[in-house]
Amino acid sequence: MTRESLVGLPHRVLNEAMRVGVNVDESDTSGVFFHVDQKTIYSKMGEAFDDQIEMMDTRDALEKYPWLKERMWTLVNMDKDEYTREVAENWSGGYFIYIKPGARVTFPLQSCLMITAENSRQRVHNIIIAGEGSESQVLTTCAQHQEARVGAHLGVSEIWVEDRAKLSYTMVHHWSPETVVRPRTGIRVSDGAEFVSNYICLTPAKDLQMEPKAICDGVGSKAVFNSVLYIQPGSRMDLGSWSVLNGRGSVTELNTRAITRSGSHLISRGTIDGNNDECRGHLECRGLLLDEESVLEAIPILRASKSGAELSHEAAIGKLSEEGVTYLMSRGLNKDEAVGVLIRGFMDISIMGLSSGVRQEIEKIIDMVTMAS
Amino acid sequence: MKRGEHSFIFGPNGSGKSTLLKTIMGIPSYIVESGSIKYNGFEITGMNVYERSKIGITMAFQQPPEISGVKLSQMLKLCLRKKRTDEFSPDEKNAIERFRLKEFLDRDVNVGFSSGERKRAEILQMLFLKPSLILLDEPDSGVDVDSLKLLSEELDNYLRTSNASSLIITHKGDILDYIKAERACVVMDGMNHCFPDPRTVYAEIRAGGYEHCLSCSTRIQEEAS
Numbered sequence: 001m002t003r004e005s006l007v008g009l010p011h012r013v014l015n016e017a018m019r020v021g022v023n024v025d026e027s028d029t030s031g032v033f034f035h036v037d038q039k040t041i042y043s044k045m046g047e048a049f050d051d052q053i054e055m056m057d058t059r060d061a062l063e064k065y066p067w068l069k070e071r072m073w074t075l076v077n078m079d080k081d082e083y084t085r086e087v088a089e090n091w092s093g094g095y096f097i098y099i100k101p102g103a104r105v106t107f108p109l110q111s112c113l114m115i116t117a118e119n120s121r122q123r124v125h126n127i128i129i130a131g132e133g134s135e136s137q138v139l140t141t142c143a144q145h146q147e148a149r150v151g152a153h154l155g156v157s158e159i160w161v162e163d164r165a166k167l168s169y170t171m172v173h174h175w176s177p178e179t180v181v182r183p184r185t186g187i188r189v190s191d192g193a194e195f196v197s198n199y200i201c202l203t204p205a206k207d208l209q210m211e212p213k214a215i216c217d218g219v220g221s222k223a224v225f226n227s228v229l230y231i232q233p234g235s236r237m238d239l240g241s242w243s244v245l246n247g248r249g250s251v252t253e254l255n256t257r258a259i260t261r262s263g264s265h266l267i268s269r270g271t272i273d274g275n276n277d278e279c280r281g282h283l284e285c286r287g288l289l290l291d292e293e294s295v296l297e298a299i300p301i302l303r304a305s306k307s308g309a310e311l312s313h314e315a316a317i318g319k320l321s322e323e324g325v326t327y328l329m330s331r332g333l334n335k336d337e338a339v340g341v342l343i344r345g346f347m348d349i350s351i352m353g354l355s356s357g358v359r360q361e362i363e364k365i366i367d368m369v370t371m372a373s
Numbered sequence: 374m375k376r377g378e379h380s381f382i383f384g385p386n387g388s389g390k391s392t393l394l395k396t397i398m399g400i401p402s403y404i405v406e407s408g409s410i411k412y413n414g415f416e417i418t419g420m421n422v423y424e425r426s427k428i429g430i431t432m433a434f435q436q437p438p439e440i441s442g443v444k445l446s447q448m449l450k451l452c453l454r455k456k457r458t459d460e461f462s463p464d465e466k467n468a469i470e471r472f473r474l475k476e477f478l479d480r481d482v483n484v485g486f487s488s489g490e491r492k493r494a495e496i497l498q499m500l501f502l503k504p505s506l507i508l509l510d511e512p513d514s515g516v517d518v519d520s521l522k523l524l525s526e527e528l529d530n531y532l533r534t535s536n537a538s539s540l541i542i543t544h545k546g547d548i549l550d551y552i553k554a555e556r557a558c559v560v561m562d563g564m565n566h567c568f569p570d571p572r573t574v575y576a577e578i579r580a581g582g583y584e585h586c587l588s589c590s591t592r593i594q595e596e597a598s
Contacts, residue, residue: 323438329423331452345442
């Protein structure tokens, strides 16, 4: 059962959502969705967008649209691993977002998946369908309540970007040091369609592994994966993105900026499969090691099965520029402030091409985390 | 140097002019092996670059580094001790326009800047810091005539109104037309030869090169003794 207004949400949920940067001001969003632990507790569209978008729990969507059953589990293999099998066997819903053909959604859709109960295993199945010719932005925050130390999030997401649609999908992860996280995401990009994923992970997680995979089947289809990662003490993360370029003229860009510190370990993967003579892909990973205790591995894979495929990659890992630190110190910043400014600069999100609203939200979250650490 | 005094530094390539300025600024890779640096009567040899900046010493770098992700507007605000969300005052906006840097405010500091653009950005940052000692490493190299005039006049105006001191390295000597300095220092063979009149010294260097300058210096010293 869902509430009528955000004000009706439990305070501890709402306060935590605000703490991790979720925009709970409904006037800035086109719709808001909250799934807490095993239950969807809020799902509401802004009136102005009622005829353009549908947003509901995936279980409700299955009742409303029987055809959805045929689509589910076609972009993510149910038998991929133990986590997908667990979600298939015992899931608690998730968000279903249907952006109708031709819709122009100027404000982002805000969804929040939160774990609040200790030792909770959240298993969700999310669906997004960006209808033909639509343009929209989805901003998803996955968070663990600071009072619930131990937990697991298993999230299957399947996303269809239909002909000539544009979907900007921004996901912010905000876990705790004892959370195990296993998202499993598949995307299909059709003719002339564009999918942009922006992934931001700035807080610790015990163990996080994911590699969303975009299948660019469409002629002139495009998939962009941008990731900004600040790997916190004690975290082990294996994060990647994967584009499969099947369509003629399909294009992909994979950009990662990663910082590791205080004994954290990051494996940053990027894979591009070039299966068409007229496809193009570029992969870039820039990594920054803040100390000698952390490990950062960049694993780029370019795999071409057609001689005309143009695939390239650049990867660079290094430390913070001492020259830059000195330069900023000569401008009156102490060493910690100078390092902070450079780290914040390294996590510049202007490359992501976000709308100003989403960009401000993300800037706010990055500021909160970098100032706190 | 006395407060409000200005000196030009000349010298052949590799003679240690930039090293001198960087050592005064406290750049970490420049170590003082002997001697000491005093500023306003205080020993500052052990101070780091931040501490020296806080007591009023600042430097416009000849080749400033590129700072990716940090916008020029943020850098200027850091120099002004403003928060990123603060607005520039009308006077500050005016200065940014005079320095022809308005269209660079949203660009990463020094990334893709031309030589002249870097110089303008460096000197504006420096002036926003309101220093009491300005260290300038070849402000007149790589800038067009108009930019040189602008930068020189802005510097001259600041130096005259603030009573700040300056040490300015120059090869071209163009800046001599704008800033009235009391002294010239010729750095050669690890020595600092100081003369009273920068214009005369520069004319001597142009006419006879640095070797001539050295012999002249020796002669003057011999005559003096």
